[in-house]
Amino acid sequence: MSAENRVISQVFEGLNEEQQRAVVTTEGPLLVVAGPGTGKTLTIVRRLAYLVGRGVPPERILAVTFTNRAAREMRERTDTLLGSRGGKVFIGTFHLLGLRIIMESLQRGFSVIDRERQTDILKGLTGGAKKADLMAERISRIKGFIEEIDEETRDVFEAYENTLRNDHLYDFDDLIRVPLAAMEDGTDAESFKRTFSYIMVDEYQDINLAQYRLLRCLVSDEGNICAVGDPDQAIYAFRGADVGNFLNFEKDFPGGLKVTLRQNYRSSKVILGASSDLIGHNTRRMDKELEAVGSKGARITVISAPDEKAEAEAIVREIEARVGGTSHYGLLTGAPGMDFADCPGGFRDFAVIYRTNAQAKALEEVLHRSGIPFQVVGGKGAAGIRMIADHVRRHIEEGQDAADVLGAAECLCGEPSISEDDRASLYQIISAYRSLPPHEALTGVMNELSLLSSGDSFDPRAEALTLMTLHTAKGLEFKVVFIAGVEDGLVPFTLGRGETDMEEERRLLYVGMTRARDDLILTCARNRSLYGRISQSRPSPFLDEISERFVEKRVVRDRVKSPKQRQMKLF
Ligand code: ATP
Numbered sequence: 374m375s376a377e378n379r380v381i382s383q384v385f386e387g388l389n390e391e392q393q394r395a396v397v398t399t400e401g402p403l404l405v406v407a408g409p410g411t412g413k414t415l416t417i418v419r420r421l422a423y424l425v426g427r428g429v430p431p432e433r434i435l436a437v438t439f440t441n442r443a444a445r446e447m448r449e450r451t452d453t454l455l456g457s458r459g460g461k462v463f464i465g466t467f468h469l470l471g472l473r474i475i476m477e478s479l480q481r482g483f484s485v486i487d488r489e490r491q492t493d494i495l496k497g498l499t500g501g502a503k504k505a506d507l508m509a510e511r512i513s514r515i516k517g518f519i520e521e522i523d524e525e526t527r528d529v530f531e532a533y534e535n536t537l538r539n540d541h542l543y544d545f546d547d548l549i550r551v552p553l554a555a556m557e558d559g560t561d562a563e564s565f566k567r568t569f570s571y572i573m574v575d576e577y578q579d580i581n582l583a584q585y586r587l588l589r590c591l592v593s594d595e596g597n598i599c600a601v602g603d604p605d606q607a608i609y610a611f612r613g614a615d616v617g618n619f620l621n622f623e624k625d626f627p628g629g630l631k632v633t634l635r636q637n638y639r640s641s642k643v644i645l646g647a648s649s650d651l652i653g654h655n656t657r658r659m660d661k662e663l664e665a666v667g668s669k670g671a672r673i674t675v676i677s678a679p680d681e682k683a684e685a686e687a688i689v690r691e692i693e694a695r696v697g698g699t700s701h702y703g704l705l706t707g708a709p710g711m712d713f714a715d716c717p718g719g720f721r722d723f724a725v726i727y728r729t730n731a732q733a734k735a736l737e738e739v740l741h742r743s744g745i746p747f748q749v750v751g752g753k754g755a756a757g758i759r760m761i762a763d764h765v766r767r768h769i770e771e772g773q774d775a776a777d778v779l780g781a782a783e784c785l786c787g788e789p790s791i792s793e794d795d796r797a798s799l800y801q802i803i804s805a806y807r808s809l810p811p812h813e814a815l816t817g818v819m820n821e822l823s824l825l826s827s828g829d830s831f832d833p834r835a836e837a838l839t840l841m842t843l844h845t846a847k848g849l850e851f852k853v854v855f856i857a858g859v860e861d862g863l864v865p866f867t868l869g870r871g872e873t874d875m876e877e878e879r880r881l882l883y884v885g886m887t888r889a890r891d892d893l894i895l896t897c898a899r900n901r902s903l904y905g906r907i908s909q910s911r912p913s914p915f916l917d918e919i920s921e922r923f924v925e926k927r928v929v930r931d932r933v934k935s936p937k938q939r940q941m942k943l944f
């Protein structure tokens with residue numbers, strides 16, 4: 374069998390009829406609308422391989438996703454199907470796409486600054502860390518066409534832009550805005566349109582206006598664009614994502630085909646049923662039938678605990694029960710136990726998901742004592758990438774030769790502290806720039822490192838439990854999922870500024886619930902200490918929207934107070 378035929382036969386392996394239709398419909402606009410776990414991302418990867426298998430030059434294919442992690446996964450799956458031929462397909466986030474367009478067509482010799490450096494600059498202009506944070510958010514919204522500039526912001530905005538210009542810096546929003554301006558002003562518009570013949574976008578429901586406009590500039594006259602998504606999983610309205618773009622696809626790209634995928638291959642019938650109950654309460658939606666291919670599965674468990682520490686302990690106990698044994702923690706708390714050092718692994722099958730990063734602390738403390746290995750996505754994530762970025766930056770500042778710095782960076786990738794996942798990304802970046810003169814290559818590598826260190830990366834191969842927010846869980850799946858803090862105030866989140874969009878909050882919980890394959894456990898605390906305050910809390914009103922037949926409720930009783938504590942209460 375020729376290499377081409379082998380690729381084509383692998384492309385269709387296991388796909389259902391509708392998925393196959395989406396794969397072979399390569400010409401003209403194609404919209405794939407489907408619920409979670411129906412194989413949308415899988416279909417994109419297969420479609421991409423199909424195009425290459427049919428002889429489309431890989432460099433003419435663009436696949437955009439929303440997170441570094443999703444891009445990496447797509448890259449790995451593509452490489453498995455295509456080997457080295459897949460290397461030239463552009464797979465990446467919108468930011469990476471913008472960066473590459475700028476470097477290849479518009480300008481070289483600039484640096485990308487991450488949010489941390491952005492707020493450092495703004496601290497100098499606003500006079501305080503808190504103000505700088507707020508201003509960074511506002512500037513991002515202005516640059517993303519979500520907000521108009523107002524008088525209050527204008528001076529700082531202009532001073533900030535001057536600083537960036539003088540120091541040849543771009544922030545993340547510029548990576549979309551700058552190429553967009555170049556394309557929309559028309560001079561080189563035609564050449565940009567010819568860059569990619571086939572475009573695919575995953576998670577299309579979360580595209581914002583700037584990204585959407587960039588995409589429209591890139592779609593060739595043949596209109597070969599494939600958008601894949603689920604309006605029920607739109608969770609970025611607060612960042613200006615507009616489900617309207619999704620709903621308007623057929624109008625914006627006329628003459629296309631719409632494919633609906635109905636079979637959910639991820640979750641048990643119970644998990645899918647409970648999730649569908651929940652999302653059915655949204656009024657603004659396109660109803661989609663979904664059928665779970667898998668087995669019925671166990672009921673989802675709702676656990677009420679007295680406080681966030683007891684909630685975390687309950688989660689540890691549930692994990693222990695599932696990996697067969699208990700930890701040091703179990704020993705300490707008097708439960709029968711086994712040391713996790715002897716555990717055959719399997720922690721990567723578990724995720725604990727929460728609404729805000731502030732919830733992570735209590736979970737981390739208890740997990741730390743339990744001995745269960747875990748990784749936190751976001752926050753302190755991407756430490757390895759940061760380490761390399763800092764190292765490279767220091768050498769550049771010391772004026773070392775660019776070729777030497779690149780060589781040193783490559784050596785650093787071999788350090789044991791760098792996760793396998795980060796290492797793969799780093800090698801990929803370095804090799805992408807290998808053909809350029811060392812100085813330019815170094816700038817490119819540095820800029821891409823800035824994008825990667827923004828913190829959505831985690832190592833899917835690590836034998837560790839994953840902790841992350843509902844937002845970062847998008848697109849992922851785990852055998853066992855815990856959602857912590859399913860309480861009124863957190864889910865829906867009403868503690869922030871501004872009005873709560875109940876439908877978006879419901880979609881967010883829906884995204885969380887549909888990450889689970891076999892087991893879903895929702896936990897809540899009756900008292901929670903958060904942002905330095907202790908308050909009583911009630912279970913999330915969304916729980917009432919899930920049919921009782923899918924749920925098993927458990928209550929962890931209040932702690933029995935020690936005689937000393939009881940005595941203290943008398944005074
Ligand atoms: P989400 O909306 O959460 O992003 P998705 O629609 O992108 O989900 P995938 O992540 O592509 O779904 O697939 C979900 C799971 O179903 C994966 O484990 C995938 O391998 C599996 N899957 C998809 N299609 C099939 C199929 N035809 N046969 C067997 N398994 C499949």
Ligand code: MG
Binds near residue numbers: 414848
């Ligand atoms: Mg997906």
